[in-house]
Amino acid sequence: MSDPVILIVSAQHADFLLDEFGRYARDYDLRTAGSSAGALAEIHAVREAGGSVALIVQDGDLPDAHPLAAFGEWRAKVPTARRVVAAPYERFLVQAAELRPGLAKGKYDAYLLMPRGVRDEEFHGAITELLSDWGSTVAAPEVETVRIVAPPGLPLTASIREYTERMGMPTRVFAPDTDEGRETIAEHEAAGLTTSFPLLRVMTRGTHTPATVRDVALHLFATPETTTVDEVVDLAIVGAGPAGLAAAVYGASEGLTTVVLEAEAVGGQAGTSSMIRNYLGFPRGVSGMRLSQRARNQAIRFGARFLTGWEVTALEPAPEHGGTHLLHTDGGLVQARSVVVATGVAYRKLGVPGVEDLVGLGVHYGSAMTAARETEGYDVVVVGGGNSAGQAAIHLAKFARTVTIMVRRASLEETMSSYLVGEIAYNPRITVQTCVEVADGGGEGRLEWLDVRDVGTGRVTRRDAQALFLLLGAAPHCDWLPDDLARDDHGFVLTGRDVPREGWADDRPPANLATTVPGVFAVGDIRAGSMKRVASASGEGASVVPLVHTWLAP
Structure with a gap:
């Protein structure tokens, strides 16, 4: 198989940029073009040869097309390629006001200053981030684990x-x-x-x-180190989504013996996101998987232990202050002086038998990143109006022929971040169908069609669909919690002043993230009133650690 292509498009700086990208020549096929038309010819040649384009770099000054319009034409031909403007020093600030708004629409991925000297690692750090993202979401693995x-x-x-x-x-x-x-x-x-x-x-x-x-x-x-927990730990965290990971990092870094129990994959719902673009400190975005694995490694570095595949089945609270909470799990008993509940939420089930029978056969709960590669040429439907659904649709549009977002509401603006709404509106492969729901689905051995019901009129129409991604909102999983831990009518854990007055001790509400069970705290999406955003979950995970310290203090 041929090496993936890095295509450099510039009438004036092609030779300079080609030399600058020389460090990638071992693993990529470096090509140049002097115009948008020349770039299209190179893209056509690569596709005819069965190759792939990983990255397109232009300098923002093309002789035959506006730079943003050129990106639109190139994306139509190679939608999975990452796109970069590398502006020269003399035009970097001048063009910024005109070109940078295109980033918010998803027209391209990075606006960078062209290197002015050797070893410009800030520039190449951005380039390698984009190539790494392309390699993990588009290309088949070269080396398998x-x-x-x-x-x-x-x-x-x-x-x-x-x-x-x-x-x-x-x-x-x-x-x-x-x-x-x-x-x-x-x-x-x-x-x-x-x-x-x-x-x-x-x-x-x-x-x-x-x-x-x-x-x-x-x-x-499961190793000898992770199959037994003999000692009483200071902090047991149930759930390894953003909130649980942040609590693990801060708890372990501050000297608390910390154990994280996760029944499934590290990262929770956020771990399935193809690209989170509004998380602080990641201007080019970061995939949920990468963010989660970096946080896991960070917590391990400080001494936190992760027990992956350990589902907590019951919590037996400590009988008195200073006592030990008992967490019953499939892997054994875990004893902890304090517990942070960070189990997050699961996607609600659609409950349509014909659709449920095809889960894993064209029907997926969550964004199912790995399934995206297989949707080339498919008509895909995404059900859901939250940010996760928007991120999934944008990622799937790099592969699928068409992507339809279906929501019961009248618009996406009520539930989805503005930057995602704008990017979806710009993408010609994505359409939004409002005031509808999936009524049925079926096919011979895998999904082939869906029946779609108009929620206003009740009228049902059938359409082709080879893949369905269901991101239907939050359903808490806390049946394992004790009965005296207060929850709201939907099953979310109550903390702080949200706890009913009859649950207060000495006529004082629990601390902000504390539950009605002393020494047990709740953070992230499982907590009633949480914001359902990665950043807020991470903030709660960090904020709970001082409360744990206070609880553990003599």
């Missing part, structure tokens, strides 16, 4: 691949009759084991035939 061997049509295969890639582990799937499939089966049977599918081979763990995603989590991460 996890190999899955399975025949087509197994829903569990898709779920496992989604899990491993959310955990930052490059994964490839092979049919049993491929060379890689036969090799893995032979290795498995040579160990005296019976083959069933899906069959996994993990880097240093040999082969494995899981029955559930949780089996995979335990196989990957």
Whole structure:
């Protein structure tokens, strides 16, 4: 397979930029063009040869097209390519006011100052970020960490691949009759084991035939150090979404013995986001997977322990101040002086039998990043009006022929951030269908059609759809919490002044993030009244640690 292309488009600076990009020549095919038309010719040649374009760089001054219009033409031909303006020093500030608004519309990905000297690592840091994002979301992994061997049509295969890639582990799937499939089966049977599918081979763990995603989590991460928790820890965090990860980083960094219990993949719902563009400090955006794995590694560096695949089934509160809370899990008993509940929320189920039967066979809950690559040429439907749905639609539009966002409301503006609404409006592959809901779906072995109901008139129409992504809002999971921990009518945990007065102690409300069970706190989406944003969840995770310190103080 040919190397992916970095295309440099400039009438005046092509040679300079080609030299500047020389450090990428080993892994990428560097090409130049002097105009927008020349760039289109190069793109056509790459596509005809079966190649791919990873990055297009222009200097913001093309002889035959406005720079933003050129990006629009190029994106129509190679929608997955990342796009950059590298403006020369003399035009960087002059053009900024005109070109930078295009970033908010998603017309291109970065506005950079062209390097003026050697080792401009600020420039190349931005470039490598974009190439890394392209490599993790578009290109097939060059080197696999996890190999899955399975025949087509197994829903569990898709779920496992989604899990491993959310955990930052490059994964490839092979049919049993491929060379890689036969090799893995032979290795498995040579160990005296019976083959069933899906069959996994993990880097240093040999082969494995899981029955559930949780089996995979335990196989990957269960080591002698993570299968027992003998001591009483200062802080047990249940859930490793943004709130739980922030609590782990701050708790461990401040000397608390910290354990994080996560039943599924690190990152929670945020971990499925293809690109979070409004998180502080990431001007070019960051994928939920990368943000989550960086936070996990940061917490581990400070000494936090992660017990992945451990589902908490019950919390037995300490009988008195200074006592020990008991967390009952599938992996054993965890004893903690304080507990932070950060389990987040799950997507609500659609509840349509024809659709539910096809989960993993064209129907996905969440943005299912790994499934996006397989939607090329598909007509895709995204159901949901929140930011996660908007991010999913924009990512899917890089691959699918069409993407339709369906919502029951009259518009997206009520529930989605303005920057996403603007980017969706600009993207010609995305349409928004309001005041509708999915009534039914079906197909021969996988999704092929949907029945769509107008919520005002009740009229049902049938349409083609080869993929459906359901992002239907928040459903809390806290059946494992004790009955005396107060929750609202929807099941979200009450904290601080939201606790009814009869739940106050000594006529004083609990602390801001404290629950009605002393020594138990709640942060992030599981908390009633939370903002349902990554940044606010992270802030609550950090803010809860001083409250934990106060609780643990003599």
